Amino acid sequence: MQIFNSPLFGIFLTIITFVIGLEIQTKLNIKFLTPMITSSILIIAMLLIFKIPYSSYKNGADILTFFVAPATVVLAVPLYKNLEIIKKYFFPILIGCLIGICIGIFTAIILCNIFGINKEIIISMLPKSVTSAIGFEISQKIGAIMEITMVFIVFCGIIGYACADFIFKIFKIDNKIAKGVALGSCSHVLGTAKAIELGDIEGSVSTVSISISGIIAVIIIPLIIKLI
Structure with missing residues (x-):
């Protein structure tokens, strides 16, 4: 038709x-x-x-x-409202994002090697913790299987959104900055949606964490691939 x-x-x-x-x-x-x-x-x-x-x-x-990438600009609203807090805690946010991205990458590599998953799949999994717009570009750059990358990006977002409350409660995480960094660096936009539900500060920190994590991932993923 x-x-x-x-x-x-x-x-x-x-x-x-x-x-x-x-x-x-x-x-x-x-x-x-x-x-x-x-x-x-x-x-x-x-x-x-x-x-x-x-x-x-x-x-x-x-x-x-x-329109996925342009729509991300909307996340700048809570960021602007809490700009002073972001400036104050920028270094802890940066370190948190670096640790979050590195743990995500190396955990994926270790688990895939344990279960005998081939290198092509491993490479496709590495950008899983960044937002889809950045993950799409990284996937193209490193020669990954685009569809697999997108599936894992969505999966990480859903897990972060669905499990955030439970994880924060179990580990008694009450710090708003920590919550924002965790959600933004591990679960990108869906995590940020959850962070915004928790509060403006969490949402702002999560928004910054998406960008910082994306930059870190763009730099270190191509380097790590050479070591696999």
């Missing part, structure tokens, strides 16, 4: 399924069931049931993907 070849098909299908996913999460109150998971399942199901080529959906989805 002609409608499936229009970019509007991919755009509207993504938006509609995301809204449905949001409603499902609100009604059931299951944190792991994020709109990203629900909408992905619904989109895959629709493409399979109606035998719609993925390329038809991708025509519109690519347009939305283009």
Whole structure:
């Protein structure tokens, strides 16, 4: 059908399924069931049931993907509101991001080697803790499998969003700066969404942590790959 070849098909299908996913999460109150998971399942199901080529959906989805990076600018609002706090704690935030990224990378490498996962998959996993816009660029630069990188980026975001409250409670983490750094450096935008729910300071710190973690990842991932 002609409608499936229009970019509007991919755009509207993504938006509609995301809204449905949001409603499902609100009604059931299951944190792991994020709109990203629900909408992905619904989109895959629709493409399979109606035998719609993925390329038809991708025509519109690519347009939305283009706006991922510009949309990140919105995160500057809580950052501006708490600029003085960011300046005061910038060095601890920087160190926290560096440690967070390094632990994420080396944990992935160690676990993959233990389970005998091949090098190509390991490389594709390394940018998992940065936001998708940065992860996309890193993945291209290091020759990773783009789809695998994106899956792990989404997975890390969902885990961070869903488990943050539980982890903070178990380890008795009450410091707002620490919460923001943890969420931003490990779970990028979805983690930042959770940080904003916790408070303005957490949201601001998480926003800065996304950028710092992205810069650190861009620098160290290509260097680490040479050692694998």
